[in-house]
Amino acid sequence: MEKGITYSRALGADFDGEAGHSSAIFPVITGGEIGNAKYNRTQVRVPIAGTSTYYIHYEIAAAPRGVDTPRQDIVPFYEVPLWDRQGKAILDHTFTQDMIAWWSQGAITDRTAENLGRTDIPIVFLRRQLEENMRIVEDGGDPLNVFRDAEHMEEIVSLVRYRDEEEAVRRIGSRIGGYREQYHRGYWRDDVGRYAPANGLVQELHRRVEEVYGAVR
Numbered sequence: 001m002e003k004g005i006t007y008s009r010a011l012g013a014d015f016d017g018e019a020g021h022s023s024a025i026f027p028v029i030t031g032g033e034i035g036n037a038k039y040n041r042t043q044v045r046v047p048i049a050g051t052s053t054y055y056i057h058y059e060i061a062a063a064p065r066g067v068d069t070p071r072q073d074i075v076p077f078y079e080v081p082l083w084d085r086q087g088k089a090i091l092d093h094t095f096t097q098d099m100i101a102w103w104s105q106g107a108i109t110d111r112t113a114e115n116l117g118r119t120d121i122p123i124v125f126l127r128r129q130l131e132e133n134m135r136i137v138e139d140g141g142d143p144l145n146v147f148r149d150a151e152h153m154e155e156i157v158s159l160v161r162y163r164d165e166e167e168a169v170r171r172i173g174s175r176i177g178g179y180r181e182q183y184h185r186g187y188w189r190d191d192v193g194r195y196a197p198a199n200g201l202v203q204e205l206h207r208r209v210e211e212v213y214g215a216v217r
Helices: 096-103 118-138 165-172 179-185 199-213
Strands: 002-007 017-025 029-034 039-049 052-061
Touching: 052 199, 179 199
Parallel strands: none
Antiparallel strands: 002 017, 017 029, 029 039, 039 052
């Protein structure tokens, strides 16, 4: 399922078209490409119990053409702290806006009291997908996206669309100007990646991208 925005002149936009955001892969993966530095974030959210979820945040910083990249021999991993030494929630980086949305709902929400709107259509779609595939499993079948033979596994291709590259740059942010492209200029302090062992490597990569594309606005 593709996540994005549909622009309509009839509804006040300055053009008719679509801008992509990311892809959602059933049942627990979401992610997408952001900016010219190809800062890709894939999220895996696996329910453990009624009130807990195993969450993996996988990041890739891959430079565009013309930028040499430092060699990385291992994939570093780390745990993001949720609480400071005083026991208060750490809410001073961008990723916590998602966390606040999750936490503010409470442990278990009464969905029967919801008033759904147009932007809830994908949520309804996903819930129906989950229910349909749970019934398939109950009947002894394989749910969606289960591949038992690697030779016959389908390739997952993002269908994020833009009118052209210029439109993509304008909608997401300038080549060097979007906040994620300011990572090496201090934005890393406001990003969850500040806890990453490869933080310095990512900053160096963004500096090299700026050297090559800095003149393009």
